[in-house]
Amino acid sequence: MNRIGDGIAARMDELATAISRETGMTKFLSQMIQVGLPINSFKQAAIVAENFEYSHELGNSLVVREPIGVVGCITPWNYPLHQIVAKVAFAMAAGCTIVLKPSEIAPIDAFILAEIIDEIGLPAGVFNLVTGTGPVVGEAMAAHKEIDMISFTGSTRAGRRVTQVAADTVKKVHLELGGKSANIICEDLDAETFAKAVKRGVGDAFLNSGQTCLAMTRMLVPKSRLAEAETLAAEAASAMKVGDPFEQTTALGPLASAAQRDRVNGYIQKGIDEGAKLLVGGVGVPEGCGKGYYVKPTVFSNVKNSMTIAQEEIFGPVLSIIAYENEDDAVRIANDTVYGLSGGVWASTKEKGVAIARRIRTGQVAVNGGAFNVNAPLGGYKQSGVGREYSEYGFDEFLEIKSMQL
Structure with missing residues:
Protein backbone atom coordinates (compact mmCIF):
# COMPACT_ATOMS: atom_id res chain seq x y z
CA MET A 1 0.00 0.00 0.00
CA ASN A 2 2.75 2.43 0.93
CA ARG A 3 4.66 1.69 -2.26
CA ILE A 4 1.58 2.39 -4.37
CA GLY A 5 1.12 5.70 -2.53
CA ASP A 6 4.76 6.55 -3.23
CA GLY A 7 4.25 5.65 -6.89
CA ILE A 8 1.31 8.04 -7.13
CA ALA A 9 3.38 10.80 -5.50
CA ALA A 10 6.15 10.27 -8.04
CA ARG A 11 3.69 10.84 -10.89
CA MET A 12 1.70 13.64 -9.27
CA ASP A 13 2.18 16.21 -12.02
CA GLU A 14 1.29 13.74 -14.77
CA LEU A 15 -1.82 12.60 -12.91
CA ALA A 16 -2.96 16.11 -12.00
CA THR A 17 -2.55 17.27 -15.58
CA ALA A 18 -4.53 14.34 -16.94
CA ILE A 19 -7.35 14.83 -14.44
CA SER A 20 -7.55 18.58 -15.09
CA ARG A 21 -7.82 17.89 -18.81
CA GLU A 22 -10.55 15.30 -18.24
CA THR A 23 -12.66 17.04 -15.58
CA GLY A 24 -11.87 20.75 -15.88
CA MET A 25 -10.67 21.10 -12.27
CA THR A 26 -7.92 23.67 -11.83
CA LYS A 27 -4.41 22.19 -11.86
CA PHE A 28 -3.67 23.44 -8.34
CA LEU A 29 -6.72 21.71 -6.88
CA SER A 30 -6.05 18.58 -8.92
CA GLN A 31 -2.64 18.29 -7.29
CA MET A 32 -3.98 18.92 -3.81
CA ILE A 33 -7.25 16.95 -3.93
CA GLN A 34 -7.33 14.62 -6.91
CA VAL A 35 -3.80 13.30 -6.30
CA GLY A 36 -2.88 14.36 -2.77
CA LEU A 37 -5.82 12.61 -1.12
CA PRO A 38 -5.23 9.25 -2.88
CA ILE A 39 -1.63 9.23 -1.63
CA ASN A 40 -2.97 9.63 1.90
CA SER A 41 -5.64 6.96 1.37
CA PHE A 42 -3.15 4.22 0.44
CA LYS A 43 -1.03 5.04 3.46
CA GLN A 44 -4.09 5.25 5.71
CA ALA A 45 -5.32 1.87 4.45
CA ALA A 46 -1.97 0.31 5.34
CA ILE A 47 -2.16 1.68 8.89
CA VAL A 48 -5.74 0.49 9.35
CA ALA A 49 -4.91 -3.00 8.06
CA GLU A 50 -1.96 -3.31 10.44
CA ASN A 51 -3.95 -2.25 13.50
CA PHE A 52 -7.39 -3.72 12.82
CA GLU A 53 -8.82 -6.29 15.25
CA TYR A 54 -9.66 -9.24 13.02
CA SER A 55 -10.88 -11.60 15.74
CA HIS A 56 -12.24 -11.61 19.26
CA GLU A 57 -13.80 -14.08 21.65
CA LEU A 58 -17.48 -13.83 22.52
CA GLY A 59 -18.52 -16.39 25.12
CA ASN A 60 -17.64 -19.79 23.66
CA SER A 61 -17.32 -18.33 20.14
CA LEU A 62 -14.42 -17.01 18.15
CA VAL A 63 -15.66 -14.19 15.90
CA VAL A 64 -13.40 -13.47 12.93
CA ARG A 65 -13.45 -11.07 10.02
CA GLU A 66 -12.36 -12.33 6.59
CA PRO A 67 -11.98 -10.71 3.15
CA ILE A 68 -15.29 -10.64 1.30
CA GLY A 69 -13.61 -11.82 -1.91
CA VAL A 70 -13.79 -10.23 -5.35
CA VAL A 71 -14.87 -6.58 -5.23
CA GLY A 72 -16.22 -4.80 -8.29
CA CYS A 73 -15.49 -1.07 -8.07
CA ILE A 74 -17.46 1.31 -10.29
CA THR A 75 -16.36 4.93 -10.04
CA PRO A 76 -17.41 8.35 -11.42
CA TRP A 77 -15.65 11.10 -13.33
CA ASN A 78 -15.78 14.10 -10.99
CA TYR A 79 -13.01 13.02 -8.58
CA PRO A 80 -11.77 10.05 -10.60
CA LEU A 81 -8.56 8.93 -8.87
CA HIS A 82 -9.69 10.01 -5.41
CA GLN A 83 -12.84 7.91 -5.62
CA ILE A 84 -11.05 4.95 -7.19
CA VAL A 85 -8.54 4.86 -4.36
CA ALA A 86 -11.22 5.23 -1.66
CA LYS A 87 -12.35 1.77 -2.76
CA VAL A 88 -9.26 0.07 -4.16
CA ALA A 89 -6.85 0.92 -1.33
CA PHE A 90 -9.10 -0.30 1.46
CA ALA A 91 -10.40 -3.36 -0.40
CA MET A 92 -6.86 -4.47 -1.28
CA ALA A 93 -5.64 -3.81 2.25
CA ALA A 94 -8.50 -6.00 3.51
CA GLY A 95 -7.24 -8.86 1.34
CA CYS A 96 -9.74 -8.61 -1.51
CA THR A 97 -9.09 -8.76 -5.23
CA ILE A 98 -10.34 -5.93 -7.43
CA VAL A 99 -12.15 -5.46 -10.71
CA LEU A 100 -12.23 -1.71 -11.40
CA LYS A 101 -14.38 0.06 -13.97
CA PRO A 102 -13.54 3.77 -14.04
CA SER A 103 -15.74 6.36 -15.70
CA GLU A 104 -15.45 6.37 -19.47
CA ILE A 105 -15.36 10.18 -19.24
CA ALA A 106 -12.18 10.26 -17.12
CA PRO A 107 -10.29 6.96 -17.41
CA ILE A 108 -6.68 8.06 -17.96
CA ASP A 109 -5.76 8.29 -14.28
CA ALA A 110 -6.97 4.71 -13.80
CA PHE A 111 -4.55 3.51 -16.49
CA ILE A 112 -1.71 5.34 -14.76
CA LEU A 113 -2.70 3.76 -11.42
CA ALA A 114 -2.72 0.33 -13.10
CA GLU A 115 0.83 0.97 -14.34
CA ILE A 116 1.94 1.93 -10.83
CA ILE A 117 0.38 -1.19 -9.31
CA ASP A 118 1.92 -3.39 -12.02
CA GLU A 119 5.36 -1.91 -11.44
CA ILE A 120 5.43 -2.89 -7.76
CA GLY A 121 4.86 -6.54 -8.69
CA LEU A 122 1.55 -7.55 -7.14
CA PRO A 123 0.47 -11.05 -8.21
CA ALA A 124 -1.53 -11.19 -11.43
CA GLY A 125 -5.25 -10.96 -10.79
CA VAL A 126 -5.12 -8.92 -7.58
CA PHE A 127 -5.95 -5.71 -9.46
CA ASN A 128 -7.89 -5.82 -12.72
CA LEU A 129 -8.95 -2.86 -14.87
CA VAL A 130 -11.81 -2.95 -17.36
CA THR A 131 -13.21 0.00 -19.26
CA GLY A 132 -16.56 0.76 -20.81
CA THR A 133 -19.91 2.34 -20.11
CA GLY A 134 -22.06 1.79 -17.06
CA PRO A 135 -25.04 0.22 -18.86
CA VAL A 136 -22.76 -2.35 -20.52
CA VAL A 137 -19.69 -3.09 -18.39
CA GLY A 138 -21.04 -1.79 -15.08
CA GLU A 139 -24.20 -3.86 -15.29
CA ALA A 140 -22.22 -6.95 -16.34
CA MET A 141 -20.10 -6.56 -13.21
CA ALA A 142 -23.12 -6.05 -10.96
CA ALA A 143 -24.76 -9.18 -12.36
CA HIS A 144 -21.65 -11.39 -12.35
CA LYS A 145 -21.99 -14.35 -10.00
CA GLU A 146 -18.26 -14.48 -9.23
CA ILE A 147 -18.09 -10.88 -8.02
CA ASP A 148 -18.87 -10.95 -4.31
CA MET A 149 -19.41 -7.23 -3.71
CA ILE A 150 -20.04 -4.07 -5.69
CA SER A 151 -18.77 -0.72 -4.42
CA PHE A 152 -20.34 2.05 -6.47
CA THR A 153 -20.05 5.83 -6.44
CA GLY A 154 -22.29 7.88 -8.70
CA SER A 155 -25.78 9.26 -9.06
CA THR A 156 -28.69 7.98 -7.01
CA ARG A 157 -30.46 6.95 -10.21
CA ALA A 158 -27.50 4.81 -11.30
CA GLY A 159 -27.12 3.46 -7.76
CA ARG A 160 -30.69 2.17 -7.84
CA ARG A 161 -29.96 0.40 -11.12
CA VAL A 162 -26.79 -1.21 -9.76
CA THR A 163 -28.74 -2.47 -6.75
CA GLN A 164 -31.48 -3.92 -8.95
CA VAL A 165 -29.03 -5.75 -11.22
CA ALA A 166 -26.98 -7.05 -8.28
CA ALA A 167 -30.08 -8.38 -6.51
CA ASP A 168 -30.21 -11.59 -8.56
CA THR A 169 -26.93 -12.75 -7.04
CA VAL A 170 -27.69 -11.29 -3.57
CA LYS A 171 -24.23 -9.74 -3.36
CA LYS A 172 -23.29 -6.95 -0.99
CA VAL A 173 -23.71 -3.50 -2.54
CA HIS A 174 -21.98 -0.43 -1.13
CA LEU A 175 -23.26 2.89 -2.47
CA GLU A 176 -21.98 6.47 -2.24
CA LEU A 177 -24.55 8.52 -4.13
CA GLY A 178 -25.82 12.03 -4.73
CA GLY A 179 -26.47 14.92 -2.41
CA LYS A 180 -28.34 18.19 -2.03
CA SER A 181 -26.68 19.38 1.11
CA ASN A 368 -18.21 26.43 11.72
CA GLY A 369 -16.14 25.56 8.67
CA GLY A 370 -14.56 22.40 10.08
CA ALA A 371 -12.08 20.96 7.58
CA PHE A 372 -12.82 17.82 5.58
CA ASN A 373 -11.16 14.85 7.29
CA VAL A 374 -10.22 12.00 4.94
CA ASN A 375 -9.43 9.83 7.97
CA ALA A 376 -13.06 9.97 9.13
CA PRO A 377 -15.86 7.80 7.68
CA LEU A 378 -17.74 9.17 4.69
CA GLY A 379 -21.18 8.07 3.55
CA GLY A 380 -24.81 9.03 3.30
CA TYR A 381 -28.19 8.74 4.92
CA LYS A 382 -31.42 8.15 2.99
CA GLN A 383 -30.95 8.05 -0.80
CA SER A 384 -27.35 9.27 -0.55
CA GLY A 385 -26.01 5.79 -0.03
CA VAL A 386 -25.36 2.68 2.01
CA GLY A 387 -22.13 2.03 3.90
CA ARG A 388 -19.03 4.10 4.57
CA GLU A 389 -15.63 4.80 3.01
CA TYR A 390 -12.26 5.62 4.63
CA SER A 391 -10.92 4.81 8.09
CA GLU A 392 -11.62 1.53 9.87
CA TYR A 393 -15.31 1.93 9.00
CA GLY A 394 -14.58 1.87 5.28
CA PHE A 395 -12.07 -0.96 5.72
CA ASP A 396 -14.67 -3.06 7.56
CA GLU A 397 -17.05 -2.81 4.56
CA PHE A 398 -14.79 -5.26 2.70
CA LEU A 399 -14.81 -7.92 5.42
CA GLU A 400 -17.29 -10.66 6.29
CA ILE A 401 -17.98 -11.93 9.79
CA LYS A 402 -17.72 -15.59 10.77
CA SER A 403 -18.55 -17.12 14.16
CA MET A 404 -16.84 -20.33 15.26
CA GLN A 405 -18.37 -22.06 18.28
CA LEU A 406 -15.64 -23.68 20.37
Whole structure:
Protein backbone atom coordinates (compact mmCIF):
# COMPACT_ATOMS: atom_id res chain seq x y z
CA MET A 1 0.00 0.00 0.00
CA ASN A 2 2.75 2.43 0.93
CA ARG A 3 4.66 1.69 -2.26
CA ILE A 4 1.58 2.39 -4.37
CA GLY A 5 1.12 5.70 -2.53
CA ASP A 6 4.76 6.55 -3.23
CA GLY A 7 4.25 5.65 -6.89
CA ILE A 8 1.31 8.04 -7.13
CA ALA A 9 3.38 10.80 -5.50
CA ALA A 10 6.15 10.27 -8.04
CA ARG A 11 3.69 10.84 -10.89
CA MET A 12 1.70 13.64 -9.27
CA ASP A 13 2.18 16.21 -12.02
CA GLU A 14 1.29 13.74 -14.77
CA LEU A 15 -1.82 12.60 -12.91
CA ALA A 16 -2.96 16.11 -12.00
CA THR A 17 -2.55 17.27 -15.58
CA ALA A 18 -4.53 14.34 -16.94
CA ILE A 19 -7.35 14.83 -14.44
CA SER A 20 -7.55 18.58 -15.09
CA ARG A 21 -7.82 17.89 -18.81
CA GLU A 22 -10.55 15.30 -18.24
CA THR A 23 -12.66 17.04 -15.58
CA GLY A 24 -11.87 20.75 -15.88
CA MET A 25 -10.67 21.10 -12.27
CA THR A 26 -7.92 23.67 -11.83
CA LYS A 27 -4.41 22.19 -11.86
CA PHE A 28 -3.67 23.44 -8.34
CA LEU A 29 -6.72 21.71 -6.88
CA SER A 30 -6.05 18.58 -8.92
CA GLN A 31 -2.64 18.29 -7.29
CA MET A 32 -3.98 18.92 -3.81
CA ILE A 33 -7.25 16.95 -3.93
CA GLN A 34 -7.33 14.62 -6.91
CA VAL A 35 -3.80 13.30 -6.30
CA GLY A 36 -2.88 14.36 -2.77
CA LEU A 37 -5.82 12.61 -1.12
CA PRO A 38 -5.23 9.25 -2.88
CA ILE A 39 -1.63 9.23 -1.63
CA ASN A 40 -2.97 9.63 1.90
CA SER A 41 -5.64 6.96 1.37
CA PHE A 42 -3.15 4.22 0.44
CA LYS A 43 -1.03 5.04 3.46
CA GLN A 44 -4.09 5.25 5.71
CA ALA A 45 -5.32 1.87 4.45
CA ALA A 46 -1.97 0.31 5.34
CA ILE A 47 -2.16 1.68 8.89
CA VAL A 48 -5.74 0.49 9.35
CA ALA A 49 -4.91 -3.00 8.06
CA GLU A 50 -1.96 -3.31 10.44
CA ASN A 51 -3.95 -2.25 13.50
CA PHE A 52 -7.39 -3.72 12.82
CA GLU A 53 -8.82 -6.29 15.25
CA TYR A 54 -9.66 -9.24 13.02
CA SER A 55 -10.88 -11.60 15.74
CA HIS A 56 -12.24 -11.61 19.26
CA GLU A 57 -13.80 -14.08 21.65
CA LEU A 58 -17.48 -13.83 22.52
CA GLY A 59 -18.52 -16.39 25.12
CA ASN A 60 -17.64 -19.79 23.66
CA SER A 61 -17.32 -18.33 20.14
CA LEU A 62 -14.42 -17.01 18.15
CA VAL A 63 -15.66 -14.19 15.90
CA VAL A 64 -13.40 -13.47 12.93
CA ARG A 65 -13.45 -11.07 10.02
CA GLU A 66 -12.36 -12.33 6.59
CA PRO A 67 -11.98 -10.71 3.15
CA ILE A 68 -15.29 -10.64 1.30
CA GLY A 69 -13.61 -11.82 -1.91
CA VAL A 70 -13.79 -10.23 -5.35
CA VAL A 71 -14.87 -6.58 -5.23
CA GLY A 72 -16.22 -4.80 -8.29
CA CYS A 73 -15.49 -1.07 -8.07
CA ILE A 74 -17.46 1.31 -10.29
CA THR A 75 -16.36 4.93 -10.04
CA PRO A 76 -17.41 8.35 -11.42
CA TRP A 77 -15.65 11.10 -13.33
CA ASN A 78 -15.78 14.10 -10.99
CA TYR A 79 -13.01 13.02 -8.58
CA PRO A 80 -11.77 10.05 -10.60
CA LEU A 81 -8.56 8.93 -8.87
CA HIS A 82 -9.69 10.01 -5.41
CA GLN A 83 -12.84 7.91 -5.62
CA ILE A 84 -11.05 4.95 -7.19
CA VAL A 85 -8.54 4.86 -4.36
CA ALA A 86 -11.22 5.23 -1.66
CA LYS A 87 -12.35 1.77 -2.76
CA VAL A 88 -9.26 0.07 -4.16
CA ALA A 89 -6.85 0.92 -1.33
CA PHE A 90 -9.10 -0.30 1.46
CA ALA A 91 -10.40 -3.36 -0.40
CA MET A 92 -6.86 -4.47 -1.28
CA ALA A 93 -5.64 -3.81 2.25
CA ALA A 94 -8.50 -6.00 3.51
CA GLY A 95 -7.24 -8.86 1.34
CA CYS A 96 -9.74 -8.61 -1.51
CA THR A 97 -9.09 -8.76 -5.23
CA ILE A 98 -10.34 -5.93 -7.43
CA VAL A 99 -12.15 -5.46 -10.71
CA LEU A 100 -12.23 -1.71 -11.40
CA LYS A 101 -14.38 0.06 -13.97
CA PRO A 102 -13.54 3.77 -14.04
CA SER A 103 -15.74 6.36 -15.70
CA GLU A 104 -15.45 6.37 -19.47
CA ILE A 105 -15.36 10.18 -19.24
CA ALA A 106 -12.18 10.26 -17.12
CA PRO A 107 -10.29 6.96 -17.41
CA ILE A 108 -6.68 8.06 -17.96
CA ASP A 109 -5.76 8.29 -14.28
CA ALA A 110 -6.97 4.71 -13.80
CA PHE A 111 -4.55 3.51 -16.49
CA ILE A 112 -1.71 5.34 -14.76
CA LEU A 113 -2.70 3.76 -11.42
CA ALA A 114 -2.72 0.33 -13.10
CA GLU A 115 0.83 0.97 -14.34
CA ILE A 116 1.94 1.93 -10.83
CA ILE A 117 0.38 -1.19 -9.31
CA ASP A 118 1.92 -3.39 -12.02
CA GLU A 119 5.36 -1.91 -11.44
CA ILE A 120 5.43 -2.89 -7.76
CA GLY A 121 4.86 -6.54 -8.69
CA LEU A 122 1.55 -7.55 -7.14
CA PRO A 123 0.47 -11.05 -8.21
CA ALA A 124 -1.53 -11.19 -11.43
CA GLY A 125 -5.25 -10.96 -10.79
CA VAL A 126 -5.12 -8.92 -7.58
CA PHE A 127 -5.95 -5.71 -9.46
CA ASN A 128 -7.89 -5.82 -12.72
CA LEU A 129 -8.95 -2.86 -14.87
CA VAL A 130 -11.81 -2.95 -17.36
CA THR A 131 -13.21 0.00 -19.26
CA GLY A 132 -16.56 0.76 -20.81
CA THR A 133 -19.91 2.34 -20.11
CA GLY A 134 -22.06 1.79 -17.06
CA PRO A 135 -25.04 0.22 -18.86
CA VAL A 136 -22.76 -2.35 -20.52
CA VAL A 137 -19.69 -3.09 -18.39
CA GLY A 138 -21.04 -1.79 -15.08
CA GLU A 139 -24.20 -3.86 -15.29
CA ALA A 140 -22.22 -6.95 -16.34
CA MET A 141 -20.10 -6.56 -13.21
CA ALA A 142 -23.12 -6.05 -10.96
CA ALA A 143 -24.76 -9.18 -12.36
CA HIS A 144 -21.65 -11.39 -12.35
CA LYS A 145 -21.99 -14.35 -10.00
CA GLU A 146 -18.26 -14.48 -9.23
CA ILE A 147 -18.09 -10.88 -8.02
CA ASP A 148 -18.87 -10.95 -4.31
CA MET A 149 -19.41 -7.23 -3.71
CA ILE A 150 -20.04 -4.07 -5.69
CA SER A 151 -18.77 -0.72 -4.42
CA PHE A 152 -20.34 2.05 -6.47
CA THR A 153 -20.05 5.83 -6.44
CA GLY A 154 -22.29 7.88 -8.70
CA SER A 155 -25.78 9.26 -9.06
CA THR A 156 -28.69 7.98 -7.01
CA ARG A 157 -30.46 6.95 -10.21
CA ALA A 158 -27.50 4.81 -11.30
CA GLY A 159 -27.12 3.46 -7.76
CA ARG A 160 -30.69 2.17 -7.84
CA ARG A 161 -29.96 0.40 -11.12
CA VAL A 162 -26.79 -1.21 -9.76
CA THR A 163 -28.74 -2.47 -6.75
CA GLN A 164 -31.48 -3.92 -8.95
CA VAL A 165 -29.03 -5.75 -11.22
CA ALA A 166 -26.98 -7.05 -8.28
CA ALA A 167 -30.08 -8.38 -6.51
CA ASP A 168 -30.21 -11.59 -8.56
CA THR A 169 -26.93 -12.75 -7.04
CA VAL A 170 -27.69 -11.29 -3.57
CA LYS A 171 -24.23 -9.74 -3.36
CA LYS A 172 -23.29 -6.95 -0.99
CA VAL A 173 -23.71 -3.50 -2.54
CA HIS A 174 -21.98 -0.43 -1.13
CA LEU A 175 -23.26 2.89 -2.47
CA GLU A 176 -21.98 6.47 -2.24
CA LEU A 177 -24.55 8.52 -4.13
CA GLY A 178 -25.82 12.03 -4.73
CA GLY A 179 -26.47 14.92 -2.41
CA LYS A 180 -28.34 18.19 -2.03
CA SER A 181 -26.68 19.38 1.11
CA ALA A 182 -27.78 22.31 3.24
CA ASN A 183 -25.52 24.91 4.85
CA ILE A 184 -27.34 26.48 7.83
CA ILE A 185 -26.05 29.94 8.76
CA CYS A 186 -27.43 31.04 12.12
CA GLU A 187 -28.93 34.43 12.88
CA ASP A 188 -26.79 35.29 15.92
CA LEU A 189 -23.44 35.44 14.11
CA ASP A 190 -21.56 38.73 14.20
CA ALA A 191 -21.16 40.56 10.89
CA GLU A 192 -17.62 39.33 10.27
CA THR A 193 -18.44 35.66 10.91
CA PHE A 194 -21.67 35.90 8.90
CA ALA A 195 -19.71 37.26 5.93
CA LYS A 196 -17.12 34.51 6.32
CA ALA A 197 -19.85 31.85 6.44
CA VAL A 198 -21.56 33.11 3.29
CA LYS A 199 -18.35 33.52 1.30
CA ARG A 200 -16.99 30.15 2.41
CA GLY A 201 -20.36 28.66 1.55
CA VAL A 202 -20.20 29.97 -2.00
CA GLY A 203 -16.71 28.52 -2.40
CA ASP A 204 -17.86 25.16 -1.07
CA ALA A 205 -20.86 25.04 -3.40
CA PHE A 206 -18.66 25.84 -6.41
CA LEU A 207 -15.75 23.49 -5.63
CA ASN A 208 -14.71 21.67 -8.81
CA SER A 209 -17.16 23.93 -10.67
CA GLY A 210 -19.94 22.46 -8.55
CA GLN A 211 -19.20 18.90 -9.70
CA THR A 212 -18.96 17.64 -6.13
CA CYS A 213 -21.38 15.26 -4.43
CA LEU A 214 -20.65 16.83 -1.02
CA ALA A 215 -21.30 20.39 -2.24
CA MET A 216 -23.55 22.42 0.05
CA THR A 217 -25.74 23.82 -2.71
CA ARG A 218 -28.57 25.03 -0.45
CA MET A 219 -27.59 27.99 1.72
CA LEU A 220 -30.11 28.48 4.53
CA VAL A 221 -30.06 31.98 5.99
CA PRO A 222 -32.33 33.79 8.48
CA LYS A 223 -35.04 35.82 6.83
CA SER A 224 -33.91 38.86 8.81
CA ARG A 225 -30.47 38.73 7.14
CA LEU A 226 -31.48 37.60 3.65
CA ALA A 227 -30.49 40.88 1.95
CA GLU A 228 -27.09 40.78 3.67
CA ALA A 229 -26.53 37.21 2.49
CA GLU A 230 -27.60 38.06 -1.05
CA THR A 231 -25.06 40.88 -1.33
CA LEU A 232 -22.23 38.79 0.09
CA ALA A 233 -22.99 35.73 -2.05
CA ALA A 234 -23.29 37.75 -5.25
CA GLU A 235 -19.97 39.47 -4.54
CA ALA A 236 -18.23 36.16 -3.83
CA ALA A 237 -19.56 34.46 -6.96
CA SER A 238 -18.79 37.45 -9.18
CA ALA A 239 -15.20 37.53 -7.92
CA MET A 240 -14.51 33.97 -9.07
CA LYS A 241 -12.54 33.89 -12.30
CA VAL A 242 -13.80 31.33 -14.79
CA GLY A 243 -11.27 30.15 -17.33
CA ASP A 244 -8.40 27.87 -18.28
CA PRO A 245 -7.82 25.34 -15.47
CA PHE A 246 -4.07 25.54 -16.09
CA GLU A 247 -3.90 29.27 -15.32
CA GLN A 248 -3.00 30.03 -11.70
CA THR A 249 -5.60 32.79 -11.34
CA THR A 250 -8.51 30.58 -12.43
CA ALA A 251 -11.01 29.61 -9.74
CA LEU A 252 -13.50 27.66 -11.85
CA GLY A 253 -12.68 25.59 -14.90
CA PRO A 254 -15.09 24.12 -17.45
CA LEU A 255 -17.48 21.26 -16.77
CA ALA A 256 -16.49 17.76 -17.78
CA SER A 257 -18.66 17.41 -20.88
CA ALA A 258 -21.08 19.15 -23.21
CA ALA A 259 -23.88 17.00 -21.81
CA GLN A 260 -23.13 18.19 -18.27
CA ARG A 261 -22.95 21.83 -19.40
CA ASP A 262 -26.32 21.54 -21.11
CA ARG A 263 -27.84 19.80 -18.10
CA VAL A 264 -26.68 22.54 -15.73
CA ASN A 265 -27.93 25.32 -18.01
CA GLY A 266 -31.26 23.51 -18.13
CA TYR A 267 -31.49 23.66 -14.34
CA ILE A 268 -30.58 27.34 -14.34
CA GLN A 269 -33.39 28.03 -16.79
CA LYS A 270 -35.72 25.93 -14.64
CA GLY A 271 -34.88 28.08 -11.62
CA ILE A 272 -35.72 31.22 -13.57
CA ASP A 273 -38.96 29.70 -14.89
CA GLU A 274 -40.06 28.63 -11.39
CA GLY A 275 -39.64 32.16 -10.04
CA ALA A 276 -36.34 32.12 -8.17
CA LYS A 277 -34.51 35.46 -7.97
CA LEU A 278 -31.35 35.43 -10.10
CA LEU A 279 -28.60 37.33 -8.29
CA VAL A 280 -25.66 36.56 -10.55
CA GLY A 281 -24.90 34.27 -13.48
CA GLY A 282 -27.62 32.71 -15.57
CA VAL A 283 -27.84 30.67 -18.75
CA GLY A 284 -25.03 31.05 -21.26
CA VAL A 285 -21.28 31.23 -21.58
CA PRO A 286 -19.12 33.27 -19.17
CA GLU A 287 -17.36 36.24 -20.73
CA GLY A 288 -14.10 35.29 -22.40
CA CYS A 289 -14.84 31.55 -22.34
CA GLY A 290 -15.92 30.83 -25.88
CA LYS A 291 -14.15 27.47 -26.15
CA GLY A 292 -14.97 24.77 -23.62
CA TYR A 293 -17.88 23.51 -21.54
CA TYR A 294 -18.15 26.59 -19.34
CA VAL A 295 -21.11 27.65 -17.19
CA LYS A 296 -21.65 30.96 -15.42
CA PRO A 297 -21.33 30.77 -11.61
CA THR A 298 -24.97 31.25 -10.64
CA VAL A 299 -26.63 32.28 -7.39
CA PHE A 300 -30.39 32.23 -6.84
CA SER A 301 -32.30 33.72 -3.92
CA ASN A 302 -35.96 33.64 -2.84
CA VAL A 303 -35.76 29.91 -3.49
CA LYS A 304 -38.53 27.74 -2.09
CA ASN A 305 -37.34 24.34 -0.98
CA SER A 306 -39.98 22.74 -3.19
CA MET A 307 -38.38 24.18 -6.34
CA THR A 308 -36.53 21.86 -8.70
CA ILE A 309 -33.20 23.62 -8.13
CA ALA A 310 -33.55 22.99 -4.38
CA GLN A 311 -34.53 19.34 -4.65
CA GLU A 312 -32.44 17.87 -7.48
CA GLU A 313 -28.68 17.45 -7.67
CA ILE A 314 -27.46 19.83 -10.38
CA PHE A 315 -23.71 19.08 -10.36
CA GLY A 316 -22.67 22.53 -11.51
CA PRO A 317 -21.88 25.98 -10.07
CA VAL A 318 -25.41 26.79 -8.94
CA LEU A 319 -26.28 27.93 -5.39
CA SER A 320 -29.78 28.32 -3.95
CA ILE A 321 -30.29 30.73 -1.04
CA ILE A 322 -33.31 29.79 1.08
CA ALA A 323 -34.65 31.95 3.91
CA TYR A 324 -35.84 30.38 7.17
CA GLU A 325 -37.94 31.67 10.09
CA ASN A 326 -36.10 30.09 13.04
CA GLU A 327 -33.72 27.24 13.83
CA ASP A 328 -36.47 24.62 13.86
CA ASP A 329 -37.53 25.80 10.41
CA ALA A 330 -33.92 25.65 9.20
CA VAL A 331 -33.56 22.05 10.37
CA ARG A 332 -36.89 21.15 8.76
CA ILE A 333 -35.77 22.62 5.42
CA ALA A 334 -32.36 20.94 5.64
CA ASN A 335 -34.02 17.56 6.15
CA ASP A 336 -36.69 18.12 3.48
CA THR A 337 -34.83 16.19 0.77
CA VAL A 338 -34.38 12.59 -0.31
CA TYR A 339 -30.64 13.06 0.13
CA GLY A 340 -28.43 13.02 3.22
CA LEU A 341 -24.77 13.10 2.27
CA SER A 342 -23.31 16.26 3.77
CA GLY A 343 -24.17 19.56 5.39
CA GLY A 344 -22.90 22.53 7.30
CA VAL A 345 -23.78 24.67 10.31
CA TRP A 346 -22.37 28.08 11.21
CA ALA A 347 -23.31 29.00 14.78
CA SER A 348 -22.15 31.42 17.47
CA THR A 349 -20.62 28.58 19.50
CA LYS A 350 -19.32 25.12 18.73
CA GLU A 351 -21.79 23.63 21.19
CA LYS A 352 -24.74 25.22 19.45
CA GLY A 353 -23.41 24.14 16.07
CA VAL A 354 -23.04 20.53 17.20
CA ALA A 355 -26.54 20.55 18.69
CA ILE A 356 -28.01 21.66 15.35
CA ALA A 357 -25.78 19.25 13.40
CA ARG A 358 -27.12 16.33 15.42
CA ARG A 359 -30.63 17.15 14.16
CA ILE A 360 -29.67 17.00 10.48
CA ARG A 361 -30.22 13.61 8.81
CA THR A 362 -26.96 13.45 6.93
CA GLY A 363 -23.74 11.47 6.94
CA GLN A 364 -21.38 14.30 7.81
CA VAL A 365 -21.65 17.92 8.90
CA ALA A 366 -19.02 20.67 8.92
CA VAL A 367 -19.49 22.85 12.02
CA ASN A 368 -18.21 26.43 11.72
CA GLY A 369 -16.14 25.56 8.67
CA GLY A 370 -14.56 22.40 10.08
CA ALA A 371 -12.08 20.96 7.58
CA PHE A 372 -12.82 17.82 5.58
CA ASN A 373 -11.16 14.85 7.29
CA VAL A 374 -10.22 12.00 4.94
CA ASN A 375 -9.43 9.83 7.97
CA ALA A 376 -13.06 9.97 9.13
CA PRO A 377 -15.86 7.80 7.68
CA LEU A 378 -17.74 9.17 4.69
CA GLY A 379 -21.18 8.07 3.55
CA GLY A 380 -24.81 9.03 3.30
CA TYR A 381 -28.19 8.74 4.92
CA LYS A 382 -31.42 8.15 2.99
CA GLN A 383 -30.95 8.05 -0.80
CA SER A 384 -27.35 9.27 -0.55
CA GLY A 385 -26.01 5.79 -0.03
CA VAL A 386 -25.36 2.68 2.01
CA GLY A 387 -22.13 2.03 3.90
CA ARG A 388 -19.03 4.10 4.57
CA GLU A 389 -15.63 4.80 3.01
CA TYR A 390 -12.26 5.62 4.63
CA SER A 391 -10.92 4.81 8.09
CA GLU A 392 -11.62 1.53 9.87
CA TYR A 393 -15.31 1.93 9.00
CA GLY A 394 -14.58 1.87 5.28
CA PHE A 395 -12.07 -0.96 5.72
CA ASP A 396 -14.67 -3.06 7.56
CA GLU A 397 -17.05 -2.81 4.56
CA PHE A 398 -14.79 -5.26 2.70
CA LEU A 399 -14.81 -7.92 5.42
CA GLU A 400 -17.29 -10.66 6.29
CA ILE A 401 -17.98 -11.93 9.79
CA LYS A 402 -17.72 -15.59 10.77
CA SER A 403 -18.55 -17.12 14.16
CA MET A 404 -16.84 -20.33 15.26
CA GLN A 405 -18.37 -22.06 18.28
CA LEU A 406 -15.64 -23.68 20.37
